[in-house]
Amino acid sequence: MNNIRSLASGLVLTVSLFATPLYADTLNIGIYGEPSSLDAARVNGAVYDNDVLGDLFEGLVTLAPDGRYLPGVASEWASSEDGLSWTFTLRDDAKWSDGQPVVAEDFVLAFRRVLNPKNASVYANLLYPLKNAAAINKGEADLSTLGVSAKDDHTLVLTLEGNTPYLPTLMAHIIAAPVPSHLVKQYGNDWTELDHIVTNGAFMPKRWISHDHIETVKNPYFHDADKVTLDGVNYYLTEDLSTGLSRFRAGELDVMRDFDAQRYPWLKDHLGDAVHLHNQLATYYYALNQREGHPTADKRVREALNLALRRDVIVDKILQGAVAPTNALVPTGTSHYEAQTMPGLDTTVEERMKKARELLKEAGYGPDHPLTLKLRYNTRDDHRRIAVAAAAMWKPLGINIEQVNAEANVHYAEMARGNDFDIGRASWVADFDDASNFLGILQSDNVKNYGGYHSEAFDRLMAEASAATHDGQRQQLLEQAEQQALGDYALAPVYSDAARNLVNPGLSGWEDNAINRHLSRWVTLLH
Amino acid sequence: MLSYTLKRLALAIPTLLIVITISFFLMRVAPGGPFDGERQLPPEIEANLKAAYHLDEPLPMQYLRYMGNLLQGDFGPSFKYKDFSVTELIVQGFPVSLELGFWAILLALAIGLPLGVIAALKRNSSIDYLVMSIALGGIAVPNFVIAPLLALVFGVLLAWLPAGGWNGGAWQNMLLPVIALSIQQIAYIARMMRASMIEILSSHFIRTARAKGLSESEVIWRHAMRPAMLPVVSYLGPAIAGIITGSVVIEQIFGIPGIGRYFVQGALNRDYTLVMGTVVFYGALIVLLNLIVDLLYSVLDPQIRYDD
Secondary structure (H helix, E strand, O other): OHHHHHHHHHHHHHHHHHHOOOOOOEEEEEEOOOOOOOOHHHOOOOHHHHHHHHHHOOOOEEEOOOOOEEEOOEEEEEEOOOOOEEEEEEOOOOEOOOOOEOOHHHHHHHHHHHHOHHHOOOOHHHHOOEOOHHHHHOOOOOHHHOOEEEEEOOEEEEEEOOOOOOHHHHOOOHHHOOOOHHHHHHHHHHHHOOOOOOOOOOEEEEEEEOOOEEEEEEOOOOOOHHHOOOOEEEEEEOOOHHHHHHHHHOOOOOEEOOOOHHHHHHHHHHHHHHEEEEEEEEEEEEEEOOOOOOHHHOHHHHHHHHHHOOHHHHHHHHOOOOOEEOOOOOOOOOOOOOOOOOOOOOOOHHHHHHHHHHHHHHOOOEOOEOEEEEEEEEOOHHHHHHHHHHHHHHHHHOEEEEEEEEOHHHHHHHHHHOOOOOEEEEEEEOOOOOHHHHHHHHOOOOOOOOOOOOOHHHHHHHHHHHHOOOHHHHHHHHHHHHHHHHHOOOEEEEEEEEEEEEEOOOEEOOOOOOOOOOOHHHOEEOO | OHHHHHHHHHHHHHHHHHHHHHHHHHHHHOOOOOOOOOOOOOHHHHHHHHHHOOOOOOHHHHHHHHHHHHHOOOOOEOOOOOOOEHHHHHHHHHHHHHHHHHHHHHHHHHHHHHHHHHHHHOOOOHHHHHHHHHHHHHHHOOHHHHHHHHHHHHHHHOOOOOOOOOHHHOHHHHHHHHHHHHHHHHHHHHHHHHHHHHHHHOOHHHHHHHHOOOOHHHHHHHHHHHHHHHHHHHHHHHHHHHHHHOOHHHHHHHOOOOHHHHHHHHHHHOOHHHHHHHHHHHHHHHHHHHHHHHHHHHHHOOOOOOOO
16 A cells, blocks of 8 residues: 555656656747748838847847847947937947857848848838938949948947937847848858757747747857846747637736737736736827818818717727827827827817817818718727727717728728728837837828828928937927827827737736837746 | 549649639739738838739739749748748648648547437437437537637636647647537538438348348448448548638637648738648649549449449
């Protein structure tokens, strides 16, 4: 009997030993899309691209857990007085995961690869502040004329088209990550193949099963490797948010990078501290078509639509308070920027409706001449619910809304074409923390200007802001530009989006931040 | 038999050619292109992309280029998953779908066939009614309802099994998706087997077998079983193809890296080459499975012969 008991306890011990995972400190992250590539020049810049590549590569500048910018491969930098030339000094101990040093030439090659039209980099325009970058990408200038040069192995000089005070924040984006020149010379575009890829971030990829997971391990050559406590990070592809939630609840994921906003109250009740909601630099809005022939080309109609839209109701009733209502384009919390507001919206609902009716009457619409507008959105439950609510809010004004939904690719193709809608759903998520990134989408020549807003005053203010050499003056000009656009009712902002994450309370070093980027190097699993 | 097989294989070529051609042009006619998305691209970048994937060429030219590459076994690069070629994605995804489908069909047969036989033998009894109403339920409840329910109950609430993921095909990860995938098939097979068995049991040769004094189990196992399975076998060809290609929902819900997900993601992303690759692959698979089923017929039913 004793023998049996000891055998049994031995078995239990063996089983429990085996049950302990070999890599105890592996962080499991649920991402809702798969990176297009491990090569920064070939990704689409989606949140999940940033998640994976951000852990594998370190740019000149990097991010703290709270989203502040920190020196990365560059230990320091300085700009010339006119802001047109920046010198970055590279740290001595930056190494690739094969032990080779990271040198200035690795950045020169990386930026040239992004802007080489042959590489068709989707995100090349983020590097357009560099001298000649746009011309090169259009095939109008030679690659060698790009405003990037290596003075020596540890000094990188960037020459710019105009004053770009946000350059350091741009250098923290994955598009500005270095490439291992020694590998690119040997393998060309195949340098990212797993059997020979090297990285300079805290982790290096070990396995990638498409549509399943990407497995990474700690990079021993990373300059801050001593402080990295994780042995590795696994990214599990979970496009389906309910699956992500199930896997998180089952303990299979430590972090899930999104959840359904409508389930926020339920999640809060059941998962408590694990539910993270934080202001993000992102705006959900309706583009209002201002091209000829559309009723929304009339400013009075656009103002009436904005007056009658009750953003607080949409946020509270449909989105369960998981986001914040807004009537501006640039979200609150954007650095070096004072949030603006759309004029005339700070009165009671009754007053706003009264004003809206008057405006529509002036514009020639009424019971005898009802207004019918076509509202387009991409197929998704919350977009549909918001569209239905908005239509109901505009109904008392005598506006009939014809709703059309299509899958995302079709929706955006139609929005870009610009004919077949009066009101079109869109959103903008900041690439980097600067107001110009938002305001740019209203410039006349911008392809993302879905509504076709065209204001000479706005364009002039934007041009002056980009030429301004003094940062305070630049901020003022950008604020004036937004005020101009909001006064023209150029669009109908609805809400500022929030970053939604599920985070295992048993880990530290993961902080909410406005650009919703989180480097795993800061994370520690508490046992 | 051999010449029949060869003839069928030769016929498969024009069939596939038509499938490829129709899908190629249908895909291009669909509104929205591979580079239309939330982030509208500046014109020069879109032009660079189109040039890189030869989408700037006239459509007939693109078609000829695609067919030329296909003849060399090259499905082209994926537009979305740039570190993988379409061939690599199929090679990675197909074994997963196959394994999942194999176990699901096996489970469906192992449960569906006996259930059908029992129901037929106990025709119009309470057992028959019970089995058939369960089967009807299995057909009526779609797997996108069953799958999340299974994940919720066994993955989250009881925490007996993983709620998702593939984990290299570990049985724990496979169990729930296999069950979810097979439930409908169990129902179909049970109903089919019951109907067919009832018909066979009332036929003349069974009466003769009984008249010869054979025991009931001998009658069923030696004489009735084989012909009764014919409809099930003919159903199996499309069913296997359907289960391997149609496990999309299950793969999505459980986060399994199978080929069905590439198909759906590819179509949504307008990843032309990925969609075409999976279509060609599916087409070839279905042609092949149908051929195998036809050949199996002759094994099961002596009246069917493919000799010239």
